[in-house]
Amino acid sequence: MTEDGRIFREAWIAGVRKHFPGEPQPGYVVPWEDTPAWERASAAAVFEQVRGFVAVSAGTTAKLTREQKGRFVATCWIARIHKHIADPEPGYVADWDELPEWQRETDADIFEAIERRV
Numbered sequence: 001m002t003e004d005g006r007i008f009r010e011a012w013i014a015g016v017r018k019h020f021p022g023e024p025q026p027g028y029v030v031p032w033e034d035t036p037a038w039e040r041a042s043a044a045a046v047f048e049q050v051r052g053f054v055a056v057s058a059g060t061t062a063k064l065t066r067e068q069k070g071r072f073v074a075t076c077w078i079a080r081i082h083k084h085i086a087d088p089e090p091g092y093v094a095d096w097d098e099l100p101e102w103q104r105e106t107d108a109d110i111f112e113a114i115e116r117r118v
Contacts, residue, residue, distance in 0.1 A: 004051075005044030006032050011113035012043075015106030042080035049076045050114040061115060069115075070108035071096050077107075 009032050016028045032040070053072065054061045061069070078093050085092065096104065 001044045001048075002040070004047035005040050005042075007113065007117060008043035008047045008110060009035060009040070011110040012106060014113075015109040016102070018109070019102035019105040021102060038084040042077065042084065045080060046073060046076045046110075047114055050111055051118050054115055054118045061111075066108040066112075067096075067104070069111035070104050070106075073107040073111050074099065074104070 013029050016024045020028070035043075050073065074096055081088050081092050099107075
């Protein structure tokens with residue numbers, strides 16, 4: 001499970017570096033080893049949710065749009081935020097349409113990275 005979380009985190013960091021306009025905040029690209037435990041557990045959990053979704057869909061998730069893939073990751077992540085943070089900042093639990101483009105693109109990249117692994 002740790003490896004799954006690491007794959008998720010590496011896809012996040014790669015997406016941030018690719019899509020973030022300018023220099024990202026240091027917390028966005030902190031290495032796996034320095035990531036808080038709740039975030040590592042959440043990364044592994046969302047990886048499992050995507051893996052399960054791809055499996056029960058018999059691989060037909062390849063037909064989803066990038067937006068649909070990204071929305072799935074974002075929604076799973078929001079649920080994890082609510083699990084670990086009693087009163088999260090609104091930006092942490094923002095709906096898809098409220099997320100910045102770089103984050104939407106990064107979430108879609110994460111889904112596709114997991115999809116390739118499955």
